[in-house]
Amino acid sequence: MAEQLRQDAAVAGGMVAGRVALSEVRAVAARIDRADADGTSDAEPPVGALSIVVPVFNEEGNLRELHARLTAELRGIGLPYEIVLVDDGSTDGTWAAIRGLGETDPAVIALRHRRNFGKAQALANGFTLARGDVVVTMDGDLQDDPAELPRFLDALAAGHDLVSGWKQRRQDPLGKTAPSRLFNWTVRRVSGVPLHDFNCGFKAYRREVTGAIRLYGELHRFTPVLAAAQGFRVGELPVKHHPRRWGKSKYGWSRLVKGFLDLLTVTFLTQYRQRPMHLFGLPGLLALAVGVAIGLFLSVDKIVTGVTIGTRPLLLLAVLLVVIGAQFFGLGLLGEFLAHGSNAPGLDPAPSDSNPLIRDSLGLSERVLTRPEPEPRSTAAR
Numbered sequence: 534m535a536e537q538l539r540q541d542a543a544v545a546g547g548m549v550a551g552r553v554a555l556s557e558v559r560a561v562a563a564r565i566d567r568a569d570a571d572g573t574s575d576a577e578p579p580v581g582a583l584s585i586v587v588p589v590f591n592e593e594g595n596l597r598e599l600h601a602r603l604t605a606e607l608r609g610i611g612l613p614y615e616i617v618l619v620d621d622g623s624t625d626g627t628w629a630a631i632r633g634l635g636e637t638d639p640a641v642i643a644l645r646h647r648r649n650f651g652k653a654q655a656l657a658n659g660f661t662l663a664r665g666d667v668v669v670t671m672d673g674d675l676q677d678d679p680a681e682l683p684r685f686l687d688a689l690a691a692g693h694d695l696v697s698g699w700k701q702r703r704q705d706p707l708g709k710t711a712p713s714r715l716f717n718w719t720v721r722r723v724s725g726v727p728l729h730d731f732n733c734g735f736k737a738y739r740r741e742v743t744g745a746i747r748l749y750g751e752l753h754r755f756t757p758v759l760a761a762a763q764g765f766r767v768g769e770l771p772v773k774h775h776p777r778r779w780g781k782s783k784y785g786w787s788r789l790v791k792g793f794l795d796l797l798t799v800t801f802l803t804q805y806r807q808r809p810m811h812l813f814g815l816p817g818l819l820a821l822a823v824g825v826a827i828g829l830f831l832s833v834d835k836i837v838t839g840v841t842i843g844t845r846p847l848l849l850l851a852v853l854l855v856v857i858g859a860q861f862f863g864l865g866l867l868g869e870f871l872a873h874g875s876n877a878p879g880l881d882p883a884p885s886d887s888n889p890l891i892r893d894s895l896g897l898s899e900r901v902l903t904r905p906e907p908e909p910r911s912t913a914a915r
């Protein structure tokens with residue numbers, strides 16, 4: 534069974550490195566895909582404890598059953614666990630329901646936001662609270678099935694740092710599934726991370742990942758892209774999906790538009806944050822060069838033929854291009870100043886635990902500088 538799960542998980546298993554060109558990212562992703570399929574990627578140590586993080590917004594009618602089904606599944610798994618519920622400013626009886634659960638079950642811990650801050654903020658706060666070395670996020674509406682948990686754990690053990698659910702047979706109306714397909718296709722193309730369902734709320738993370746990515750706004754849809762850009766190995770697992778039985782969906786068409794804007798943000802953050810001049814410099818240079826060329830042409834025209842150039846539209850274009858070019862340049866330079874300031878020099882002396890850039894280290898804990906023994910002089914040598 535484990536092998537099957539591993540293969541499931543390797544469907545889209547991929548790793549991409551931060552701060553490199555998109556083509557390189559794709560090449561790395563393809564290489565790791567192959568490694569995963571061969572079984573040559575390193576397996577990870579078993580899981581010690583589990584945190585289940587559930588963001589909820591007006592889900593009062595689903596909580597009791599969600600808790601019962603989660604608890605049954607988690608007891609079956611047998612690892613130490615906690616259930617972290619984040620009530621994001623619900624206006625129904627959600628908080629009362631959560632308090633009811635907390636009174637009878639010490640495994641339930643919860644936060645209540647003062648108002649609705651959005652799912653990303655709820656997840657970020659859930660991640661901060663979570664103490665397990667694996668953090669699983671799932672929706673609070675019973676559309677995700679807790680029975681999938683062991684498969685997620687197997688997929689992590691097979692060598693992934695983040696495993697994202699894929700609602701292969703999605704139980705939602707066409708008005709939701711069609712825009713979602715377009716969104717997923719675009720994110721796949723732009724980011725190079727080969728997942729089918731970025732927006733699935735059911736995901737499992739190794740703790741290092743939740744500690745390394747920053748969630749705010751509505752970036753929760755892009756955790757696989759953010760994680761992959763830092764070199765974490767991202768995989769995918771087809772999951773069961775149930776129709777919503779209580780309450781109504783909180784997201785509609787507007788999600789698509791916001792999602793595309795966020796894709797721009799994420800692309801900038803993952804590919805150009807460390808080298809903004811590459812993004813702004815090229816269009817800046819181009820505009821500047823064309824503007825200066827037109828200006829020169831006009832000047833020569835005036836000197837040679839003596840025509841008036843003050844009223845020509847070309848002059849306006851030349852000035853516009855030079856100004857825009859200089860602005861783009863300035864933006865690039867400002868970006869470089871910011872990138873420079875946010876990058877502290879040097880490496881933490883105990884990098885593997887505290888530095889998210891580093892996967893493993895060797896011989897760092899008891900470091901000694903080796904003094905080479907003098908070689909015994911060979912008498913045979915002449």
Ligand SMILES: Nc1nc2c(ncn2[C@@H]2O[C@H](COP(=O)(O)OP(=O)(O)O)[C@@H](O)[C@H]2O)c(=O)[nH]1
Pocket residue numbers: 588589590591592619620621649650651652653655656671672673674676734781782783784
């Ligand atoms: N924290 C938080 N969670 C939300 C918000 N909107 C929806 N959710 C939760 O996100 C999950 C999925 O939401 P849902 O409306 O079912 O989206 P859908 O499955 O895509 O239709 C559910 O657990 C909701 O309670 C929000 O504004 N804040």
Ligand SMILES: [Mg+2]
Pocket residue numbers: 672674676777782
């Ligand atoms: Mg739902």
